[in-house]
Amino acid sequence: MPVFLDSTDTDFEAAFGALLNAKREDSPDVDAVVAEIIADVRARGDAAVLELTEKFDRLPLDAAGMRFSAEEIDGYCAQVSDEERQALETAAARIRAYHEKQLPRDERWTDDSGAELGWRWTAVSAAGLYVPGGLASYPSSVLMNAIPAKVAGVERLAITVPTPDGVVNPLVMLAAKLSGVDEVYRIGGAQAIAALAYGTETIAPVDKITGPGNAFVAAAKRRVFGKVGIDMIAGPSEILVIADGDNDPDWIALDLMSQAEHDESAQSLLITTDAGFGRAVAEAVEKRLETLERSAIAGGSWRDYGAVITVRDLDEAAALSNRIAPEHLELCVADPDALAEKCTHAGAIFLGQWTPEAIGDYVGGPNHVLPTARSARFSSGLSVMDFVKRTTLARMTPAALKAIGPAAEILATSESLEAHGLSVTARLKKLNG
Numbered sequence: 001m002p003v004f005l006d007s008t009d010t011d012f013e014a015a016f017g018a019l020l021n022a023k024r025e026d027s028p029d030v031d032a033v034v035a036e037i038i039a040d041v042r043a044r045g046d047a048a049v050l051e052l053t054e055k056f057d058r059l060p061l062d063a064a065g066m067r068f069s070a071e072e073i074d075g076y077c078a079q080v081s082d083e084e085r086q087a088l089e090t091a092a093a094r095i096r097a098y099h100e101k102q103l104p105r106d107e108r109w110t111d112d113s114g115a116e117l118g119w120r121w122t123a124v125s126a127a128g129l130y131v132p133g134g135l136a137s138y139p140s141s142v143l144m145n146a147i148p149a150k151v152a153g154v155e156r157l158a159i160t161v162p163t164p165d166g167v168v169n170p171l172v173m174l175a176a177k178l179s180g181v182d183e184v185y186r187i188g189g190a191q192a193i194a195a196l197a198y199g200t201e202t203i204a205p206v207d208k209i210t211g212p213g214n215a216f217v218a219a220a221k222r223r224v225f226g227k228v229g230i231d232m233i234a235g236p237s238e239i240l241v242i243a244d245g246d247n248d249p250d251w252i253a254l255d256l257m258s259q260a261e262h263d264e265s266a267q268s269l270l271i272t273t274d275a276g277f278g279r280a281v282a283e284a285v286e287k288r289l290e291t292l293e294r295s296a297i298a299g300g301s302w303r304d305y306g307a308v309i310t311v312r313d314l315d316e317a318a319a320l321s322n323r324i325a326p327e328h329l330e331l332c333v334a335d336p337d338a339l340a341e342k343c344t345h346a347g348a349i350f351l352g353q354w355t356p357e358a359i360g361d362y363v364g365g366p367n368h369v370l371p372t373a374r375s376a377r378f379s380s381g382l383s384v385m386d387f388v389k390r391t392t393l394a395r396m397t398p399a400a401l402k403a404i405g406p407a408a409e410i411l412a413t414s415e416s417l418e419a420h421g422l423s424v425t426a427r428l429k430k431l432n433g
C-alpha cells in the first residue's frame with residue numbers, strides 16, 4: 001500500500017515534504033557510479049563502453065558490432081507486422097504535425113535610432129538521442145526524440161539504445177528508419193551518454209544529448225552538461241492524478257499503474273477531494289496488481305513512492321500540484337480547464353477523464369520526453385526548440401552609432417574597459433569629422 005495523507009492532519013506538512021524529497025533518482029550512490037563510468041569512457045573510449053555493455057546489458061560486442069549496420073536495420077524492419085507499422089506511422093504523423101507548429105521564426109526590424117536588430121535560429125549540427133531499453137523498450141521514444149530534431153533541421157542524429165542480452169525490438173529500428181536516422185548504437189546507460197558527449201574511436205561526439213532514461217542516464221546527463229547541451233532531466237516517470245469522486249476507480253488505478261510500471265523509481269500520486277474514492281482507487285490498484293505482468297515493478301514503485309492525498313477542495317489540490325511539479329498531470333474533474341489554469345508547474349496536462357496519460361505517451365502529438373523530479377518548475381518537455389539556437393543580429397548605421405554610441409562610451413568608462421570605449425570613440429570621431 002502507498003501512503004495515505006490528509007491535508008487536515010497536523011503532521012501533513014512533514015509527510016508531504018518527505019514525499020517531495022524522496023531520493024528517487026539523484027541519490028549519491030547513483031551519482032558516484034555514474035562519475036566513475038564517465039571517467040572510464042573518457043579515458044579508455046570504446047574499450048570501456050564495450051566492457052560496461054557486457055557488464056550491464058550482458059552483451060559481448062566488439063567495436064565493429066557497436067553500430068547496427070544498414071542490413072541489420074532493414075532485417076529488423078522486415079519483421080514488423082503491418083498493424084504495428086501502421087500504428088507507428090499514425091504516431092509519427094501526429095507527432096510531426098504537432099512539432100511543425102513549434103518552428104520558431106527569425107525576426108529583423110529597424111528601431112528609432114536607425115539600428116537594425118534581430119535574431120536568427122539555426123539548428124544544432126549533431127544530436128545524440130537516448131532511447132531507453134533496460135526494463136522496457138521504447139519505439140515511441142525514438143519518434144519523440146528524432147522527429148523534433150528532424151523538423152528543426154539537425155544534420156547528424158545518432159541514437160543509442162541498450163539491448164539487454166542482445167534482444168532488439170524491431171519496432172525501435174523501424175521507428176529510426178521512419179524518422180530518417182541510420183546511425184544507431186546498441187549501447188545504453190551512463191556509458192552511452194559519456195560516449196555521445198566525449199566521443200570514442202567509433203562514436204563521434206555530438207553537440208547536444210536529448211532523451212529519457214533511468215536514474216543512471218539522468219545522472220549522466222547532469223554530469224556531461226556544459227561539455228554538451230542537454231534537453232532536461234527526463235528520469236523515472238511520474239504521474240499525478242487529481243480526481244473528484246465522480247470517476248471510475250479502476251480507470252484511475254490503471255492511469256496510476258501506467259507510470260508505476262516503467263521503473264521501481266517511478267512515482268504515482270492521487271490527489272482527491274473524496275477520501276472514500278481515494279480508498280477505492282487504492283483497492284483497485286491492488287486488484288490490478290494481482291494480474292498485471294509488470295506487477296513487480298509497478299507494485300514496487302507504488303509501495304515505495306506512491307501516495308493518496310485527500311484535500312479539502314480543488315484549490316488546495318492545485319497548490320499541492322504546483323509544489324510537486326509533476327511530469328504528467330491528469331485532471332479528472334468536472335471542469336478540467338478551470339483547474340488547469342491554476343496548475344502552472346507541470347510537464348504535460350491531460351484534460352478530463354477521456355484523456356488517459358498513455359495517449360500522450362504514444363499518439364496524442366505532444367512530446368512524451370518530459371521533465372521529472374520537480375524540474376517542471378523550470379523546464380519543459382522536449383520540443384523543436386531543444387534542437388535550435390538563437391543568434392542575435394545587430395547593424396549600426398552612422399546615425400544609429402551617433403545616437404546610442406555615447407551611452408556605450410560612458411558605460412565602458414564606468415567598467416574601466418578602455419578599449420571597449422575607444423572602439424566606439426574612434427568611429428564617432430570619424431563621423432563627427
Ligand SMILES: NC(=O)c1ccc[n+]([C@@H]2O[C@H](COP(=O)([O-])OP(=O)(O)OC[C@H]3O[C@@H](n4cnc5c(N)ncnc54)[C@H](O)[C@@H]3O)[C@@H](O)[C@H]2O)c1
Pocket residue numbers: 033056057131132133134135136138141162187188189190191212213214215216217233234235236237262263266327368369370371372
Ligand atoms: N521522463 C520521460 O520523459 C521518460 C520517458 C520515457 C521513459 N522514461 C523513463 O526511462 C527509464 C527507462 O529505464 P530503463 O531502465 O528501462 O532503461 P534505460 O535505458 O534508461 O537504462 C538501462 C541502462 O541503465 C544502466 N544501468 C542499469 N543498472 C545499472 C547499475 N546498477 N549501475 C550502472 N548502470 C546501470 C545500464 O547501462 C543499462 O543499459 C524509466 O525510468 C522510465 O520511467 C522517462
Ligand SMILES: N[C@H](CO)Cc1c[nH]c[nH+]1
Pocket residue numbers: 138140141236237238259327361368369370
Ligand atoms: N510515460 C513515459 C514518459 O514518462 C513515456 C512512455 C513511452 N512509452 C510508454 N511511456
Ligand SMILES: [Zn+2]
Pocket residue numbers: 237258259262358361
Ligand atoms: Zn509511459
